[in-house]
Amino acid sequence: MTSSTLYLRLLRYVKPHRRLFSIAIISMIIMALTEPALPALLQPLLDEGFVQQNPDIIRLIPLLLLLVMLIKGVAMIISTTCLAKVATHVVTDLRQAMFEKILSLPTTAFDNTSSGVLLSKVTYDVSRVMAASTESLVVITRDSLTVLGLLAWMFYLNWRLTLIVFLVAPVVVVTMRVVSKRLRGMNISTQDAMGNMTRILEETISGHKLVKIFGGQQYEKNRFSGSCHAVLEATVKSQTTSAVSIAIVQMLTAFVLALIIYIAAQEAQANSITVGGFVSLFTAMGMMFTPIKHLTKVNEQLQQGLAAAQSIFALIDQDSEQDNGKQTLPQLVGEIDFKQLTFAYHTESHPAIYDLSLTIRAGETIALVGASGSGKTTLANLIPRFYSVTQGQILLDGVNINELPLSILREKIALVSQEVVLFNDTVAANIAYGAMANTPREKIIAAAKAAHAMEFIEQMPNGLETIIGERGVKLSGGQRQRLAIARALLKDAPILIFDEATSALDTQSERHVQDSLDYLKRGRTMIIIAHRLSTIAQADRIIVMDKGKIVEIGTHTQLLGQQGTYANLYRVQEQVESA
Template identity: 35%
Template sequence: MAKADPKSRDVKSLRPFLKLLKETRPPYGLLVLAITLSVISTLVSLVIPMFTKGLVDGFALSSISGLQIAGIAGAFIAQTIAAGVSVYLLNYAGQKMVAGLRERLWRKLLLLPVSYYNDSRTGESVSRMTNDTGIIKTLVSEHAASLFTGLISIVGSVSVLFYLNWKMTLVLFTVLPLSALILVPLGRMMYRISKGMQDETASFTANLSGVLSEIRLVKASGAEEREYESGRASIGRLLAFGIREGKVGAWISPLVSLVFMMLLVVIIGYGGMQVSSGALTAGELVAFILYLIQIVMPLTQLTTFFTQIQKAMGASERIMETLDHQEEHYEGKEAEDGGNLPITLANVVFGYKSEEPVLRDVSCEIRPGEVTAIVGPSGGGKTTLFGLLERFYEPLAGSIALGGTSINDFSLSSWRGSIGYVSQESPLLAGTVAENLTYGLDREISPEEMKRAAAMAYADAFIEELPNGYNTDVGERGVKLSGGQRQRIAIARALLRDPKILMLDEATSSLDSKSEAVVQKALSNLMRGRTTLVIAHRLSTVVNADQILFMEKGKITGRGKHEELLREHELYREFALQQLQVAGPDDAAGSDAAELDKREEDTGHGQNSGSGRRSAHPRVGGRLFEG
């Protein structure tokens, strides 16, 4: 198979970078002004050796006119001012560009679907935001002008050298092509190394973020040594890339110095002979050497520029991969009647990978104002079903509709705004209790309204006992609060949202009996008058549900009330026998019911479970939902 042309490969690698620059909309006016000033500074520097030539050839202070001195001084001042202003403007333009790029990337990261984060580690996204954008900023603010000024300096110097002495100038071209043959391959090597280092840096950042965010798990598992070795290995790989980068850099700098010294020796030796023969003046030789410096120094800058642009190309590829990823679709009409219309799932198929379905032909109706419980073995697809209802994912086949209208026709903000979600983890952000209670709300919440919601969630008592009350910092991910306290704050937050549809995902499964009893009371307040979906492993919390869906292996294999499933669904009956110690479907023995009542009184499981519309202590066996 024919190898790709290196030039075409370089152009292809440059396209993402150029596209990114164009889409970032840099301040072109400032860039043009900054580069123009750099060019002016370079042009002035091309004139200075000619003044020096006249000075050396005159070789007497009496021959130097005041105009010459003023001209030299003016040239130096103009060059200094132009260069200084250019550096500032380039840095300003670079900072503006990277700020705009980070803003655009941050917006993109927030609009990307949940499926993107299933396949991408958080630390890699952080690396895109910080390291990769920083590389592009460095290129624009520190190296962009060197491309134009370097080329002008080289072309201008070579042109003047041809004017001064074309024979000596031709001698230069015996050395410069040789140096290019060496430096260009080194630049390509630097590109590959930089790309690998950026990948490894992103991976290392991802590992750091993951470990430090779960430091309690690390310590509880005694995994400090394991994580140390893993981090040490990543640091070692970064070190290897850094050493390789250093080796390439170690070749580039000495080679440039070698080229310069070779040229200097050749020019001084050959020029000295020209001066002694009278073919060249001493001033011309000095000017020749100064112009030589103005060729070699830009060559060094251009080498650094091409090294940096190789890094920027690698960074641009990764940033563009993120920016080109499909966003969530936010447009649509308002979902105004979410609590008054049924939610219908018809033949829904979904898998995180298309070839591995998690949900298979799921069909059901969630009736408005009622409690629908979803139970079944772990891995059956219950939480995945919630993810589809929240539109974190799109079904591969089938449809989900609200009152006959596909939920995809509603705007994401209005659809998710009509849903209150309380999960087992009850995630909180670093900040105060008040900030977490009002998180995501687009309206002002008065202190009285906040306290009223906290009271309904049975959270007001413990909040007021905190050192600063509602202004107490909860720590990263809410670590300063207990599980029950986090759960009640999540419930209060849902109450403030006033959702039409309520989704509870194992909301009490990780709590002790005392906390569960309080949270169950809070949930009863939250569920009142709302369409409610409940995922539960413990049947004691959902036996009062209006409808129970039994899911296993991605399918709904049973539906109905508790007594119906107890009678007709073998696996549900097995679950009930294990958890509730109930009698069989044909045995209405009251002793088992009494035993269950006593068990619920001891554990607190029976307090305010279900929708709050029926007895907290369901009778199982022959007389269900009595009270």
């Protein structure tokens, strides 16, 4: 994406705030127009005030100078305030757009991108875009107008001398173009290094217990030090390139000013220019140094912002989950058909599910068992369309799930995953999450009781209003899992998926949860994934999977009698538990 395309796209986020932005631009124009006023006032002050001793000019010029500075100060306050508001709005709008995109990304996007990189985009990259969208525009507008105003005054005083300025203009343009390309690449490298550093930081914080128990402090120090060094190296290269370009432009400017001063001094000796005119010209030239420096420096800031914008728009432009379904399910019975289903992850060469056909009857409780990597969890993840099937179909009450809107499909499914997800909020908010936020308190309590969670909730400082910490850090593994089960119970969906739902529970809690599940499964379709085979003995059917295929189907008693894969798994587990 070219710089102009990126910049124009950034300005679209400024458009909703164009009124404030216009006020800021007008204020900057007024500020720029006041700059040539100082050298313009010096000429009559010296020629008519000091040389000709005109008392009216001596009294008038200081008053005009105060008026000019007052106008400049008011304009600066207005432009700064308005631009700060616009910049903050742009950053907020971009962050919201990125967050909304993150919410709509398919699961594969999270599989391929670390959370640290996404965090870096939303925090670090957006702050750099602010410089490109507003601050750099301020400098370009204000300082360009200042330079033009000072040049106009210099032309008025002595157009021949002023023409010398344009001798270096082509050199400056070529220098800036070459430097811009290098700075864009360097800033992209800086962002990548920053994203990697954020990823390492996020991993270390979330895995701090593992780091401590396995003595990984030095390893993580080395990883973080390496990532910091990469950020340092990329930043220094960028700053050095920018400094060299600034030095070249300033040296060229100084050369031109020195030449103009020399020629002007010669003309002054020949009485071709007055003292006031010479001082005014010299002052205007001196005042050009600062805006020229700003205009040279802004290129670095602009390229940083455009590189960040490229990263941000790459995220915003990612494809969202496909959600083209138009059908509705007014009354879901709960029958699920897998027809010649094949699915492969993008990173895997072999399918995780291969040519699988299975019908789960409405209201049936089935259990998926098998060794790790046999495809149990993958099959369960395909039902709510966390992943799209590679071949074949999944039918829900005879309707292809691809023809259902995601909101309708997922409304019919409750999930308790192997990795329990809780938020840094109250117990009640974690149970009645999302669309269930307005659930009456008595229903929340009923769900918690059914999951046998109220026994520990009542012992917490503020009961249901207790904050449980990030990812439920203040709870035990079993408590976290029971809250997740309570959440699923509260949803009361016709299809329930339990992925290792009781793996972290003690024997007594597991028995309580089994009792609640036995009650809950009536009239509902339930899919249970479990390594602990004793928890699924009462399932209507047990599906034994191996390498993405179904190898056995039957009840607990039938499968034990077949002396096949399931019987072997059961015997091994009994030996482990009795050891």
